[in-house]
Amino acid sequence: xxxxxxxxxxxxxxxxxxxxxxxxxxxxxxxxxxxxxxxxxxxxxxxxxxxxxxxxxxxxxxxxxxxxxxxxxxxxxxxxxxxxxxxxxxxxxxxxxxxxxxxxxxxxxxxxxxxxxxxxxxxxxxxxxxxxxxxxxxxxxxxxxxxxxxxxxxxxxxxxxxxxxxxxxxxxxxxxxxxxxxxxxxxxxxxxxxxxxxxxxxxxxxxxxxxxxxxxxxxxxxxxxxxxxxxxxxxxxxxxxxxxxxxxxxxxxxxxxxxxxxxxxxxxxxxxxxxxxxxxxxxxxxxxxxxxxxxxxxxxxxxxxxxxxxxxxxxxxxxxxxxxxxxxxxxxxxxxxxxxxxxxxxxxxxxxxxxxxxxxxxxxxxxxxxxxxxxxxxxxxxxxxxxxxxxxxxxxxxxxxxxxxxxxxxxxxxxxxxxxxxxxxxxxxxxxxxxxxxxxxxxxxxxxxxxxxxxxxxxxxxxx
Numbered sequence: 001x002x003x004x005x006x007x008x009x010x011x012x013x014x015x016x017x018x019x020x021x022x023x024x025x026x027x028x029x030x031x032x033x034x035x036x037x038x039x040x041x042x043x044x045x046x047x048x049x050x051x052x053x054x055x056x057x058x059x060x061x062x063x064x065x066x067x068x069x070x071x072x073x074x075x076x077x078x079x080x081x082x083x084x085x086x087x088x089x090x091x092x093x094x095x096x097x098x099x100x101x102x103x104x105x106x107x108x109x110x111x112x113x114x115x116x117x118x119x120x121x122x123x124x125x126x127x128x129x130x131x132x133x134x135x136x137x138x139x140x141x142x143x144x145x146x147x148x149x150x151x152x153x154x155x156x157x158x159x160x161x162x163x164x165x166x167x168x169x170x171x172x173x174x175x176x177x178x179x180x181x182x183x184x185x186x187x188x189x190x191x192x193x194x195x196x197x198x199x200x201x202x203x204x205x206x207x208x209x210x211x212x213x214x215x216x217x218x219x220x221x222x223x224x225x226x227x228x229x230x231x232x233x234x235x236x237x238x239x240x241x242x243x244x245x246x247x248x249x250x251x252x253x254x255x256x257x258x259x260x261x262x263x264x265x266x267x268x269x270x271x272x273x274x275x276x277x278x279x280x281x282x283x284x285x286x287x288x289x290x291x292x293x294x295x296x297x298x299x300x301x302x303x304x305x306x307x308x309x310x311x312x313x314x315x316x317x318x319x320x321x322x323x324x325x326x327x328x329x330x331x332x333x334x335x336x337x338x339x340x341x342x343x344x345x346x347x348x349x350x351x352x353x354x355x356x357x358x359x360x361x362x363x364x365x366x367x368x369x370x371x372x373x374x375x376x377x378x379x380x381x382x383x384x385x386x387x388x389x390x391x392x393x394x395x396x397x398x399x400x401x402x403x404x405x406x407x408x409x410x411x412x413x414x415x416x417x418x419x420x421x422x423x424x425x426x427x428x429x430x431x432x433x434x435x436x437x438x439x440x441x442x443x444x445x446x447x448x449x450x451x452x453x454x455x456x457x458x459x460x461x462x463x464x
Contacts, residue, residue, distance in 0.1 A: 165196025182206025355457025
């Protein structure tokens with residue numbers, strides 16, 4: 001048996017198991033060699049890219065030092081492709097004042113402008129994780145004297161809604177009241193640059209009204225031009241900052257959620273004043289008179305947006321209605337439409353709910369019109385209006401009540417007394433619309449009509 005199992009001399013070699021083990025060992029060794037070679041190649045490529053980046057940073061610093069006008073030396077980015085790699089060169093600039101305070105163009109100030117600090121950062125595609133970009137820094141001093149010990153400097157910063165510079169804005173400065181020594185400028189200031197900055201140099205000490213303006217732009221107070229008064233001292237810089245951006249357009253659809261029948265006439269007030277609430281305050285937007293249900297309103301494009309409701313007084317504001325309970329003891333509460341924002345120069349659709357009722361005033365040959373007057377009803381929970389509010393549904397052609405007397409109207413939340421009549425002005429419309437002529441349509445669900453014809457639109461619903 002031993003002789004049969006013994007391997008003949010002419011069959012010497014490796015078994016299959018030995019071959020597999022040998023291949024496994026070879027694979028491990030090869031993987032290590034390949035990884036080492038790949039690491040060497042990556043390190044070599046990264047080292048080469050870093051050297052190129054360092055040269056680009058040095059080149060950018062040289063260009064900065066050759067700049068003839070420090071006021072034109074701004075933040076900038078450029079892209080260079082070298083040796084098949086794409087490099088991004090970013091330049092950031094800040095003015096430095098006498099107290100060594102860095103300012104972009106007007107945030108801060110108080111001392112004379114000394115020099116500009118420039119920070120250059122270079123990055124490239126496919127950077128290794130954890131690799132730091134190449135940085136280079138310098139400071140540049142003006143070639144010419146920009147400060148006068150007997151005069152002052154006005155630093156103007158104009159920022160958009162997102163906090164970035166607003167360029168191309170017209171800036172003026174005129175003596176304030178009292179002027180305190182200020183005199184008219186001999187040269188008009190330049191428009192704001194790419195950082196939203198402009199500089200008014202060597203002005204006589206005193207008070208100046210600094211104004212910014214540009215067609216289609218509004219400030220944070222919804223003004224098409226903005227003015228601030230600042231005092232300028234000899235040998236010092238005075239900084240003034242504005243938030244000013246291209247207006248956003250809010251396309252408001254009133255009585256949102258209500259779909260009239262094909263033959264039904266739905267009207268909103270001819271001038272439906274609308275409240276836009278932001279962290280900066282409450283702004284009342286007043287559209288042009290129209291019979292249209294959708295109107296376009298232009299406002300400052302705050303990134304945080306607006307809470308919106310139709311009307312202006314407390315009764316119109318859903319958030320002003322107190323928390324209460326319904327007949328079943330359930331908690332009822334109301335909220336505004338929240339967080340509606342538009343981009344600078346952009347449009348956004350806004351759907352604003354309102355109270356809706358149907359009127360059946362009966363047929364009449366003469367053209368009749370309609371008006372609504374606020375009627376505080378505290379017993380319903382209505383927070384009321386501090387002063388009377390009145391809306392008309394227009395006196396122009398096409399605004400009148402249909403000849404059959406059937407009309408559906410939308411009004412802000414709150415309590416209202418309705419009047420109709422003929423003639424050209426609301427003062428002639430004094431016929432009371434009775435309770436029997438008013439039918440709620442369930443918008444909002446808690447709409448009531450008392451015996452005197454006072455309609456109350458209660459926006460509160462059962463709390464979720």
